[in-house]
Each structure stands twice: as structure tokens, then as C-alpha cells.
Amino acid sequence: MSLLEQLGIKHPILLAPMAGVSTPLLAAEVSNQGALGALGLGANTLDSALQQIQETQALTPHPFQLNFFCHESTALNTESNTLWSQHLAAEFKKFGANPPTELKCIYPSFKDNDDFLNLCLDTQPKAVSFHFGIPHQYQIQKLKQAGIITLVSATNLAEALAIEEAGIDIIVAQGIEAGGHRGIFNAQIDGAIKTSDLVTLIKKHSSLPVVAAGGIMNGQQAKAMLNLGADAVQLGTAFVQCKTSNANVAYRKALFDHPLTQITSSISGRPARGIINHWQARIDQPDRPHVAAYPYAYDLAKQLNAFAVQHGDTGFGAFWAGSNVGQIRELEAQDLVNQLVVEMNHS
Numbered sequence: 508m509s510l511l512e513q514l515g516i517k518h519p520i521l522l523a524p525m526a527g528v529s530t531p532l533l534a535a536e537v538s539n540q541g542a543l544g545a546l547g548l549g550a551n552t553l554d555s556a557l558q559q560i561q562e563t564q565a566l567t568p569h570p571f572q573l574n575f576f577c578h579e580s581t582a583l584n585t586e587s588n589t590l591w592s593q594h595l596a597a598e599f600k601k602f603g604a605n606p607p608t609e610l611k612c613i614y615p616s617f618k619d620n621d622d623f624l625n626l627c628l629d630t631q632p633k634a635v636s637f638h639f640g641i642p643h644q645y646q647i648q649k650l651k652q653a654g655i656i657t658l659v660s661a662t663n664l665a666e667a668l669a670i671e672e673a674g675i676d677i678i679v680a681q682g683i684e685a686g687g688h689r690g691i692f693n694a695q696i697d698g699a700i701k702t703s704d705l706v707t708l709i710k711k712h713s714s715l716p717v718v719a720a721g722g723i724m725n726g727q728q729a730k731a732m733l734n735l736g737a738d739a740v741q742l743g744t745a746f747v748q749c750k751t752s753n754a755n756v757a758y759r760k761a762l763f764d765h766p767l768t769q770i771t772s773s774i775s776g777r778p779a780r781g782i783i784n785h786w787q788a789r790i791d792q793p794d795r796p797h798v799a800a801y802p803y804a805y806d807l808a809k810q811l812n813a814f815a816v817q818h819g820d821t822g823f824g825a826f827w828a829g830s831n832v833g834q835i836r837e838l839e840a841q842d843l844v845n846q847l848v849v850e851m852n853h854s
């Protein structure tokens with residue numbers, strides 16, 4: 508069965524799940540055009556996740572995917588968290604504030620309990636994808652038994668092979684160009700592989716369908732990935748500027764005004780690519796201490812950003828974007844999907 512048949516879609520285009528940015532309306536607009544819509548639910552509570560799923564189901568009869576974070580949870584390390592908080596105390600001071608005395612694990616992993624698994628089983632999405640790792644074997648089996656297609660992101664070949672071995676249905680090959688968090692989960696050193704090279708490598712060694720993700724902004728680039736053997740493409744950054752995304756005004760402006768990105772771990776504790784702002788320019792100095800673990804560092808970053816925004820400084824926002832953000836177009840989501848299809852067919 509082809510990937511299009513598996514996912515029940517007309518076009519080999521997936522909206523990237525984007526926690527905090529994707530919305531039911533955006534997902535539905537993409538699904539209604541025959542591509543696969545997505546809800547990034549990694550940062551949601553159970554109630555708000557259910558609400559988003561139900562809203563999307565009401566807006567489209569077509570398939571869409573849910574997405575969750577599957578990281579290995581790190582135990583609370585008070586010493587490391589305190590060191591990181593103290594390091595950023597001077598930045599908090601600029602806004603008349605103090606850093607938090609305790610950092611919280613703001614995002615539990617899908618693996619930590621079965622609440623989100625049960626949510627999937629109850630709401631029966633077409634597909635569920637995972638970032639930062641692979642679910643437990645019993646969780647995969649339950650999703651399979653329910654007829655739900657599973658996807659996991661890989662940033663290198665070893666991860667792709669582990670995903671195949673675990674019985675997952677589809678590999679998302681996430682290249683170094685990708686906006687947002689790297690899904691990396693099994694390497695000490697990041698090989699920083701380009702999307703095109705990763706697709707070629709994984710297709711050579713794995714028989715699973717591969718979705719190319721990272722730096723794809725138009726149909727020509729999408730077609731080039733299909734020509735390399737990708738079964739579909741997944742685009743995140745290209746959709747952030749759509750009216751129905753949840754991106755705020757400062758984020759949208761930064762995408763146009765400062766289209767230069769870099770990867771930093773300072774915001775969340777995990778490497779992620781975004782528009783260069785205070786984090787990359789000021790905090791990522793060679794003498795900075797080790798960043799607190801994910802997601803504890805993210806707790807601090809969100810609090811610092813909130814104080815900064817109150818004082819009119821948007822430079823601590825997490826403006827996730829891929830390296831090709833300079834090619835972003837301001838289109839409605841349905842028009843963007845249609846445009847991508849036309850460009851793919853004529854290249």
C-alpha cells in the first residue's frame with residue numbers, strides 16, 4: 508500500500524505538527540485540500556488536547572495526525588537547574604524580576620503514562636507521530652491494534668533503523684535545515700545531516716516509507732525530495748505565516764524581518780532551530796554553564812520571555828523556523844497547499 512493510501516490523502520504533503528503554533532483550523536484547512544493536517548499536542552494538557560481534536564474533527568471529515576513528545580524524562584537535577592537560573596539572573600534583573608527558584612517539568616513524555624495513548628485510542632485519529640523518541644512497545648501495539656498509523660522522526664540512520672525495528676509504520680527524515688526541535692534521540696554527537704542526504708541514506712537501508720522534513724518551502728523543493736525517493740514531504744515553517752496558525756505578531760514579523768536561523772539548546776535544553784535572537788546572540792557564549800535539561804530550561808525560558816514581553820522586548824521568544832525561512836510566502840493554508848501541488852506538478 509502506498510503512503511497516500513495508508514494515510515488516506517490525495518497529495519504527498521504533510522503539515523508539520525507544531526506545538527503552540529498549529530491550530531484546529533490550520534490542520535483542517537490543510538486536510539480539506541487533500542494533504543495531511545496535524546495537531547502538535549506535545550505541550551497540551553489532556554483537556555486542551557481533546558478539545559483541539561474535537562474541534563478539528565468538526566472542521567474536516569478528512570484524516571489528520573496528532574503529535575506527541577516521546578523523550579526520556581530526565582530526573583530533576585536541582586543543582587544544574589539552579590546554576591542555569593543563576594546564570595540568567597542578570598537577564599531577569601533587566602526586567603525587574605528574579606529567576607524562578609524551582610524549575611518544573613512542563614512537558615511530560617508520552618512514555619510517562621498512558622493518558623495520551625488513551626486519548627488517541629478514544630479519538631481514533633488516522634495517524635499519530637512522535638518526536639524525541641519511540642513509544643513503548645505495548646503503546647505501539649495498542650495503536651496498531653486500533654488501526655492508527657504511526658510515524659517517528661529520525662535525524663540519522665541509526666534512529667531510522669531503530670524506528671523500523673520497533674514496528675513503526677513511517678519514518679520522518681528530519682534534516683538539519685528543519686525548524687523547531689531536532690527529534691534527535693540516540694546520538695551523543697549530532698551528525699547534522701541534510702534532509703536530502705538523510706532521505707537518500709534511509710531509503711537505501713530501510714524499506715519503510717519516508718517523509719522528508721526540513722527546509723522545504725515550495726513545490727520544486729518538495730519534488731526534488733520525491734525524486735530522491737521520499738514518499739512525501741512535511742513542511743512546518745512554510746505554514747507558520749498562514750493566518751490560521753497561532754504565531755503571534757512579533758513571531759510573524761521576525762520571520763520576514765530577520766530570516767536568519769541558528770540551532771540553540773539554550774531555550775529548552777534540546778537543540779532547536781529558530782530565528783536568531785537574544786538566546787543565540789547573547790546567551791550562547793562559550794563560557795555559559797551547561798543548560799538545564801529539557802524541559803526544565805524551557806520553563807525558565809518561557810518565564811523570562813513573559814517578563815521581557817511585558818517590557819516590550821520580544822527577543823527571548825522561541826521563534827522556531829527552518830533555515831530556508833527567507834523563502835516564506837504569506838498565503839492562506841489552502842492556497843499554499845494548492846500552490847505546492849501546482850509547483851510539484853510542473854517541476
Ligand SMILES: Cc1cc2nc3c(=O)[nH]c(=O)nc-3n(C[C@H](O)[C@H](O)[C@H](O)COP(=O)(O)O)c2cc1C
Nearest residue numbers: 523525526547638685686687721722743744827829
Ligand atoms: C514552529 C515549529 C514547531 C514545531 N513543533 C514540532 C512539534 O511539536 N512536534 C514535531 O514533531 N515537530 C515539530 N517541529 C518540527 C517539524 O515537525 C519539522 O521537522 C520541521 O518543521 C521541518 O522543517 P521546516 O520547518 O523547514 O519545514 C516544529 C517546527 C516548527 C517550525
